[in-house]
Each structure stands twice: as C-alpha cells, then as structure tokens.
Amino acid sequence: MYSKGLFWFRRDLRLEDNAALYSTCKNCAELSFVFVFDENILNKLINKNDKRLTFIWQSICCLKTELEKKGASLYLLYGDPVIEIPKLAKNLKAECVFANRDYEKYALERDEKVQAHLNENEINFLSQKDQIIFELPEVLKPDRKPYIVFTPYKKAWLKNLLTRSEFYLTAYPSQDYLNKKQFTPKLASINQLQSLEQIGFQENKNLILQGGFLSAEKTFEQFIEQRIFSYKETRDFLEPNSTSNLSVHLRFGNISIRKCFRTAWNLMLSHKLIIKENIETWLSELIWREFYSSILQAFSGIEKQEFKTEYQNLPWKKDEKLLQAWINGQTGYPIIDAAMRQLKATGQMPNRLRMIVASFLCKDLLLDWRFGQAHFANYLLDFDLASNNGGWQWAASTGVDAVPYFRIFNPTLQSEKFDPKAKYIKTYIPELNNIEAKDIHNMTFLIPDYPAPIVNHKEAKQKAIEFFKMHLKPNASEIRLA
Ligand SMILES: Cc1cc2nc3c(=O)[nH]c(=O)nc-3n(C[C@H](O)[C@H](O)[C@H](O)COP(=O)(O)OP(=O)(O)OC[C@H]3O[C@@H](n4cnc5c(N)ncnc54)[C@H](O)[C@@H]3O)c2cc1C
Known part of the structure; x- marks a missing residue:
C-alpha cells in the first residue's frame, strides 16, 4: 500500500470503469490526479482551431467538475510529460504513478522515459490494460x-x-471507490492551465459531438x-x-x-x-x-510501410493537383467531394465514405495511401493510429486482410445505393441543391461552380488494375515482421 499515489489521465478520460484508476484507489491511501497537454504532440498540430483540442478540453472539464464534487482536484499541465510527471510526483511526494497503457510507438517510448525518471527518484510507475x-x-x-x-x-x-x-x-x-478515498491537498505552487488559449489553441464552437x-x-x-x-x-x-x-x-x-x-x-x-x-x-x-x-x-512499422512486402515501393503517382482536388472536395465526384468537405468542416466521416474516398485516392488517382492516412490524421476527430492505418492499408490493398487490388469502389453506384435522394451530398455541396438526385449520381449536370470529374472512373479502374498487376513483386514474402 502506498501512502500517496498520482493518477495520470491519458486516453481514459472517465471516472467509471477505469482500470488503472481502480488500482490507484486500491493501492493508495491518498490520491492526486493529473492531465498533461503534451507539447511534443501539440507542436505538430498546424491548425490552431483543431477540433480535437476542444473535444479534449470539454472532456477534461467534465472530469474536473466531477472530481471537484468528490473533493478532489485535477492538475492541468502543459509541457513534456517526461519532465512534468516526475516533477509533479516528486512535489506531491507520491510513491507511485498509475496510468492505463497506450500502444502507439511514441507513447511506449514516452512511458519508458517517464518510468526511468520516476525510478531515479524511487517512485514506481504502474500501467494497466484498459483501452x-x-x-x-x-x-x-x-x-x-x-x-x-x-x-x-x-x-x-x-x-x-x-x-x-x-x-x-x-x-x-x-467511481464508487473514489467516493471513499482521501485526496492529497492541492499544491498552490503548481502552475496550472486555465484555458486552451493559454497554449495557443482556440475553443471551437462548432463541434457537433460534445466531449466528456x-x-x-x-x-x-x-x-x-x-x-x-x-x-x-x-x-x-x-x-x-x-x-x-x-x-x-x-x-x-x-x-x-x-x-x-x-x-x-x-x-x-x-x-x-x-x-x-x-x-x-x-x-x-x-x-x-x-x-x-x-x-x-x-508490427510497429506499419504506419510508414506496406504490411505486405509484395506491395512495397509501388511507383505511386506524384501529382499535387490531384491530391489537392481530393483534399478539398473538388474531384467532380459529388459523393467523394461531399465526404471530403464534411471531414474538413466537422472532423467526421461515415465508415462507408472513408472506404470510398480511400479507394478513390489509391486506385482511381493512384496516389500514395500515406497521403490519405496523413490527411485523415490531421482532420478526423476520432483519429486513432491503429484503426486509421488499418483502414487505409485495407483500402489500398496493402494491409492485413485487405480488399483485393482489383476491387475498386464505383462512386456512382455507391452514391445511388447509400444516398439515393442525394440528401447527404446536398448537405455538403449546396451548389447542387437544385439538381435532381439521379443527375447527381450519374454526374449528368453542368453548373459553373462545380468542377468536371478529374478522372473517368471506368478508365481509371482499368489503369489501376494494370498498375498493380505490373508492379506487384510476386516473389516477395507474404508479410514483413517489424
Ligand atoms: C480509411 C479509414 C480510416 C479510418 N480511420 C479511423 C480512425 O482514425 N479512428 C477510428 O476510430 N476509426 C477509423 N476507421 C473505422 C471507422 O470508419 C470508424 O470507426 C467509424 O466510422 C466510427 O463511427 P461509429 O463510432 O459510429 O462506428 P460504429 O459503426 O458504431 O462502430 C462501433 C465502433 O467500432 C469501431 N469500429 C467500427 N468500424 C471499425 C473499423 N473498420 N476499424 C476499426 N474500428 C472500427 C469504432 O471504435 C466504432 O466506434 C477508419 C476506416 C477507414 C476505412
């Protein structure tokens, strides 16, 4: 039993059914709580209006309020966790830091360093499965x-x-356990975050999903x-x-x-x-x-490399214009453009559309799936390295249990089937409001504000099949182990 413990919130922003939080309660007489806005991650975000920051902020505020109702407080810090966590633990005289495990490469390396620093100060670090x-x-x-x-x-x-x-x-x-616990009195000397603005981000008022x-x-x-x-x-x-x-x-x-x-x-x-x-x-x-x-x-290398060796080093096209048309929802394919515009405006995109736009990028446009992966990583509210990489490598046919390279989504058929009245399309492409659904699906309309298709799907599909047939390395081993 530890007399004082520190619980570090990361990808587990809740009080109920939280594995490591339960262990903290069980193993410590007195508890403290912390969340660190990680400068190493935030420095890489170019968009200061990033919706995820608002979502996290709302989630943290919810935690803070609920903890305060129990008489506890949450330290909100900004900096490098490798420095901030050991410093706070030392100041609090905590004997152990508890956290739930994170499996991304950056997080694993960070935790190793945090643990080493803590151990130098004779403080333990315990992590647990929860995610x-x-x-x-x-x-x-x-x-x-x-x-x-x-x-x-x-x-x-x-x-x-x-x-x-x-x-x-x-x-x-x-949650119930917390009600019976004692909390270490808050240290006034710790410099705490009061708002997102303080770390250079703005709260986004247009978030559709509420955090917390x-x-x-x-x-x-x-x-x-x-x-x-x-x-x-x-x-x-x-x-x-x-x-x-x-x-x-x-x-x-x-x-x-x-x-x-x-x-x-x-x-x-x-x-x-x-x-x-x-x-x-x-x-x-x-x-x-x-x-x-x-x-x-x-296989920690899959973020950067194709899982299947036979698909490695394919000569993907390098065409910035095509890439920008895809990113900005200007391909001339209404279903693709609506989805890409939704992503930019809201941070969301339904699964079916993620599959369609990903197939379009890698097969119709023959652009490298890594560009798509990176764009989704910048904009998706739910961005998760494992699922995003899984989805992209599935669509590009390069991943585990992926779609075969000759299976290529037909945007017209998908659009007819899953958005028959073109309601979704019109929500994100208001220029098409007065066009009939069947003309939208078949792209038999011409209006000045909307681009002509950047490729012909039928021809692009044929080219993609030839591209894969020609460049796959048939003798490569089935998989590459990291
Ligand atoms: C190219 C591409 C990229 C993707 N990137 C992400 C991502 O960054 N983060 C992410 O969470 N999901 C990702 N997905 C999976 C899926 O699109 C989303 O999980 C889903 O759209 C979320 O909506 P929902 O919560 O309503 O899901 P529901 O349909 O209600 O499914 C329930 C839950 O199951 C999980 N799930 C559903 N489908 C998948 C899937 N195909 N792979 C893994 N988990 C799944 C999610 O956690 C989801 O919340 C991606 C899919 C593709 C094709």
Whole structure:
C-alpha cells in the first residue's frame, strides 16, 4: 500500500470503469490526479482551431467538475510529460504513478522515459490494460504468432472471452471507490492551465459531438436503446446517426470498451434471429478495433510501410493537383467531394465514405495511401493510429486482410445505393441543391461552380488494375515482421 499515489489521465478520460484508476484507489491511501497537454504532440498540430483540442478540453472539464464534487482536484499541465510527471510526483511526494497503457510507438517510448525518471527518484510507475479487452499476447495463433486475418482472429478472440467473460467484461467500480478515498491537498505552487488559449489553441464552437464522459454515456444510451437493433441494415446509409458515433469517445476513453461490449453482448444474448444479427454486427466492429490495435502492437512499422512486402515501393503517382482536388472536395465526384468537405468542416466521416474516398485516392488517382492516412490524421476527430492505418492499408490493398487490388469502389453506384435522394451530398455541396438526385449520381449536370470529374472512373479502374498487376513483386514474402 502506498501512502500517496498520482493518477495520470491519458486516453481514459472517465471516472467509471477505469482500470488503472481502480488500482490507484486500491493501492493508495491518498490520491492526486493529473492531465498533461503534451507539447511534443501539440507542436505538430498546424491548425490552431483543431477540433480535437476542444473535444479534449470539454472532456477534461467534465472530469474536473466531477472530481471537484468528490473533493478532489485535477492538475492541468502543459509541457513534456517526461519532465512534468516526475516533477509533479516528486512535489506531491507520491510513491507511485498509475496510468492505463497506450500502444502507439511514441507513447511506449514516452512511458519508458517517464518510468526511468520516476525510478531515479524511487517512485514506481504502474500501467494497466484498459483501452482494449485483449492485448496482443492474449490472442495469438497456436504458433504464438499474431493473427493477420480477421475471421480467425475474431474466432480466437471470442473463444478467449468465453473462457472467462465475467472476468474480462466486468466493470472496475472505480467511481464508487473514489467516493471513499482521501485526496492529497492541492499544491498552490503548481502552475496550472486555465484555458486552451493559454497554449495557443482556440475553443471551437462548432463541434457537433460534445466531449466528456457524461456526453459519451448519453450517446451510448441512445444507440443501445434503439439504433443498435437495426445497425446491420442501416449502418451504410448516409443518414445522420445510422451508427453509434462512439469512435471519438472510445478514442479518448470517455466510455469504457468493457461497458460497450458487455451491454451489447448481454442484449444480444437476450434476443433472437434478426435482432441478434444486428447486435452481433456491431460487436464485430468493436473486435475490428481490437484487431487493428493488435496489428499495431505486433508490427510497429506499419504506419510508414506496406504490411505486405509484395506491395512495397509501388511507383505511386506524384501529382499535387490531384491530391489537392481530393483534399478539398473538388474531384467532380459529388459523393467523394461531399465526404471530403464534411471531414474538413466537422472532423467526421461515415465508415462507408472513408472506404470510398480511400479507394478513390489509391486506385482511381493512384496516389500514395500515406497521403490519405496523413490527411485523415490531421482532420478526423476520432483519429486513432491503429484503426486509421488499418483502414487505409485495407483500402489500398496493402494491409492485413485487405480488399483485393482489383476491387475498386464505383462512386456512382455507391452514391445511388447509400444516398439515393442525394440528401447527404446536398448537405455538403449546396451548389447542387437544385439538381435532381439521379443527375447527381450519374454526374449528368453542368453548373459553373462545380468542377468536371478529374478522372473517368471506368478508365481509371482499368489503369489501376494494370498498375498493380505490373508492379506487384510476386516473389516477395507474404508479410514483413517489424
Ligand atoms: C480509411 C479509414 C480510416 C479510418 N480511420 C479511423 C480512425 O482514425 N479512428 C477510428 O476510430 N476509426 C477509423 N476507421 C473505422 C471507422 O470508419 C470508424 O470507426 C467509424 O466510422 C466510427 O463511427 P461509429 O463510432 O459510429 O462506428 P460504429 O459503426 O458504431 O462502430 C462501433 C465502433 O467500432 C469501431 N469500429 C467500427 N468500424 C471499425 C473499423 N473498420 N476499424 C476499426 N474500428 C472500427 C469504432 O471504435 C466504432 O466506434 C477508419 C476506416 C477507414 C476505412
């Protein structure tokens, strides 16, 4: 038992069912809490209006308010965590720092350095699994290698869960535990952040999704009470709220993955046939999230390089004009342009459209998937390295269990099928408001404010197939291990 402990919030911005927070309560007589705005990450953000900062700020404010109601306070710091965390722990005379694990390369290296600094001062550092249900070593093939195909991964994942589902899905009662704890009095000498402006960012007033764990709970409740029952049938349609909208909350840990999975799992067990199938489909998406996380844990180089060696060093086109047309929603393909404009305006884009625009970039335009990955990383509210890389390498046919290179989305058919009345398209391309839906899908309209198509899809598809056929390295080994 430690007399004083410090809990470090990172991608787990909630009090309820928080694994490491529970351990802090269990192992320390007195607690303190901290969140650090990491200058190493923030210095790389060019857009000072970045919506994610507002989302994080709202989430932190929610945490702070709820902690204050319990008589605790949250230190809000700005700087390099490698310096700030050991300094604060020392000032507080904490004997141990607790945090939930993060699997990205930068985070792993940062944590190693933080731990080393803490240990120099005889302070312990304990990290715990929280962001996912199973870490890589818990779901391996019988030969102890990682799964690289989703279906067998999912089978093994579920088998694992069923061995001890109570244990894996039970909530950590961290919130209740906090009510019984003592908190270290706040040190007035610590320089604290008061606003985003103080660190050079502005609060974005146009955020559609509200940050904070209370908002996450509401979003989840609305989904689980209604929309999950038709998820399989409606998820690809470009109507607002056809999916859960939870990815950003899961990204920042405003909601617990155990809670999401457990609630939907129990609901599934109590239903039959079609309803059951709808819930199962949603659970499968959560397992995709775990699959991509396990891939990132196993192959840390995939952010920069194609997973399949035969697809490495393809001579992607270098055409800044095409890239800018794609980025700015000026390709002349309304479905692509609407999606890209939505991304810039809101930080959001439905999954179906992420697949369509990614296919268009890599196949119709033959531009390097890494440009797309980077653009999404700059703008997506829910940006997560593992899922984003997984999605991009899937679409480019270069990744684990990816779409075959000859499968290329047809924007016209996708648009007709998933936005039949062109309602979604017109929301983001108001220039097309007076054009009939069928003309929008077929692109049989001509208006001065809207560009002509930058490529002909039929010809581009043929060229893409030839490109891959010609440049794939047939003798390369199937996969590259990092
Ligand atoms: C090119 C591309 C890039 C992507 N980048 C990201 C990203 O940076 N961050 C991110 O969270 N998702 C990413 N995805 C996956 C997916 O598009 C989003 O998770 C989904 O659109 C989020 O909406 P939702 O929360 O309503 O999802 P729902 O459909 O309600 O699904 C529930 C949850 O399952 C997870 N999930 C769903 N689909 C996937 C998937 N294909 N891969 C991994 N997890 C999934 C998410 O956590 C999601 O919140 C990407 C997909 C593609 C094709």
